Amino acid sequence: MSELTEKAGKLDAVDELAAKRAEFVLDGPEGAVYLDGNSLGALPVGVPGRVADVVARQWGELRIRSWTEEGWWTAPERIGDRIAPLVGAAAGQVVVGDSTSVNVFKALVGAVRLARETGAGRDEILVDATTFPTDGYIAGSAARMTGCTLRPVTPSEVPDALGERTAAVLLNHVDYRTGRLHDLPSLTAAVHAAGAYAVWDLCHSAGALPVGLDAHGVDLAVGCTYKYLNGGPGSPAYLYVRADLQDRFDSPLPGWNSHAEPFGMRSDYEPAEGAVRGRVGTPDILSMLALEAALEVWDGVTVEAVRAKSLALTDFFLECVGEYVPEGRVECLTPLPHAERGSQVALRCSPTLGSARAGGAPTAGPVMRRLIERGVVGDFRHPDVLRFGFTPLYVGFADVERAARALAEELSEATAERSHRV
């Protein structure tokens, strides 16, 4: 037993979240080391039974009665309130529904309209230039449809880019590619100091680390629920609108579900009070109630405990990689300081980093394919990034050691193969 295997065993033995692993399905043909929860969270064991009940009994037997009797109609705000504590929000500010992209549109247009109530000259939207692309595309549409210009800047450039023209700023809490954690409190404060509104995308932070939306005065936020919240493939996203902004939130998608009296069938639009105002059309019940069941794994768990374990996992992964992988074969894109690290580790693995002996390292794509074949599942991001996500609720330290060892073996084998061929 190597020193690191031993250390993994000790860390697992004192892991206060270790028991949570049993609440997830982690077997199957892919093996047990699942480091892609930052793409699609694993299946919580309570979900299949709940979904079966929703389909067979609620839909199949009760049918329309379930809109009231089974709480279908109020699911978007009820499930929003279940997510709220995970992102540091008091109840009544989060509503679930639609995709992240659609919610980015609502939030950003809403933010621009808020900014213009007091400053008609505000005609610029700043967007994280390193964002997951959909945020940039949607921000482009929001800018176009509100008569703004869109200016992509890196998060570190935001403070200098802010000014009297800035209406809204769309930022990612954690970068999807590098795993860098951005400084939400100080960036939000800078946006506010400029008289603009801050919209945060929490896709890669919610459920992995404390967000503190209320504490830091964030204006609007969006996030998906299929990564660290384990809601299932393409499960509904959510929208946060700070309580004191809700009566001024002017949604660009004022569907009937956001009406003050949705069953009044009135031709004039009167927006509902509260988080409900962020709703649009009829909620997607199957996916939404699957998500609700998935959120039960959070019972008795604090985000602080999750964060502590997340950092311990990524620290240990970096330690193992440093020990097992030959020098120069990978470069860590994820910042080492805890204050700048999300819950994933991104390793760049490119031919330019190969040792001279290796005759050029293999690209990241084939390496990840082989890792997956041997049961260590991360993912590949074009062109040369290996991404490993660490979900504290179900990933253990032995998993981490095994993943780093497999990675080192793959990189060595690849090197040997190529040397042989050359």
Added chain:
Amino acid sequence: MSELTEKAGKLDAVDELAAKRAEFVLDGPEGAVYLDGNSLGALPVGVPGRVADVVARQWGELRIRSWTEEGWWTAPERIGDRIAPLVGAAAGQVVVGDSTSVNVFKALVGAVRLARETGAGRDEILVDATTFPTDGYIAGSAARMTGCTLRPVTPSEVPDALGERTAAVLLNHVDYRTGRLHDLPSLTAAVHAAGAYAVWDLCHSAGALPVGLDAHGVDLAVGCTYKYLNGGPGSPAYLYVRADLQDRFDSPLPGWNSHAEPFGMRSDYEPAEGAVRGRVGTPDILSMLALEAALEVWDGVTVEAVRAKSLALTDFFLECVGEYVPEGRVECLTPLPHAERGSQVALRCSPTLGSARAGGAPTAGPVMRRLIERGVVGDFRHPDVLRFGFTPLYVGFADVERAARALAEELSEATAERSHRV
């Protein structure tokens, strides 16, 4: 056995769609007469097993591999192609995803942008003044965000309202309240003659009667899938963009799923070709694949056969109501000519219609509640409408006779009670 019971038996005996009933779950506490499929379609028997597989195996075991191996990624356009023949569209023009409201926004903004390519002065959107409210609310937002004015007109007023300023017209194929079928071919032709674009909402027609999108040159269309398509509560909606308009379709919600190269993670937006351009965010897989399973009930069924049975059902219902319900107790809001009738019958039931002896008739709300208690499920639309939907795939003629008889009894009992009290 009454004459109408006998007739129902004969009609059921020659019903070529009768066998389809076995493909739906129709038991449960509500009894077997389900006339609310125009609100929420009944559960097809194949859905629970499919959903269980999607959850337990595709998500639980294969996880991210299912995006490719189980066809998750291409589900929106694949399922769109399954819906296409039901609305008279060739393949490659329908894409599934988001809610109806969100698709109305895409379609209407897209239509205005198309209109402006050739006519910059087009700054008016016409909307059905009798529409289900969400279409009006969303049309208001589309108008506001494209610098148009919104003008509500009844469908019959559309030809006169069209002009050089008209950019787009949003119409319902079947009115949600009255069940009136509007003349899609002639209204579309009138819109085109004015140089504008026609957007049709098919929520209350798709799956119940022929739509003929391609044949009638409709520009864009949207619809839900949880009524006559039986996709489940809040199942994803769809968007149709006519093939020859697709390369000019300029979506206001250009999410990453609509990108020509979604995994290229490019910061510049380049729209995909074809129906895919109507996608936005990550598809909601659980709901989407439940819908796909639900659509299998259409195997071997023609929309023409469905339409023929639908008209026979509503004709027979009107005959039974005429026979059983005392004169003057209800007023039929649904047009009697087949060319103007959808697949529902709306009966107004108001105190003003009560006979003098009755001391005022009961309101529609309590009548529908009691009908539901005795196992005849329709729905109530504020303030005085009883709505009965007829889904030809699972409603039979005996159901129809039973429903009309129950309605007559409820109205008579209510009358007797009130007389007694007075």
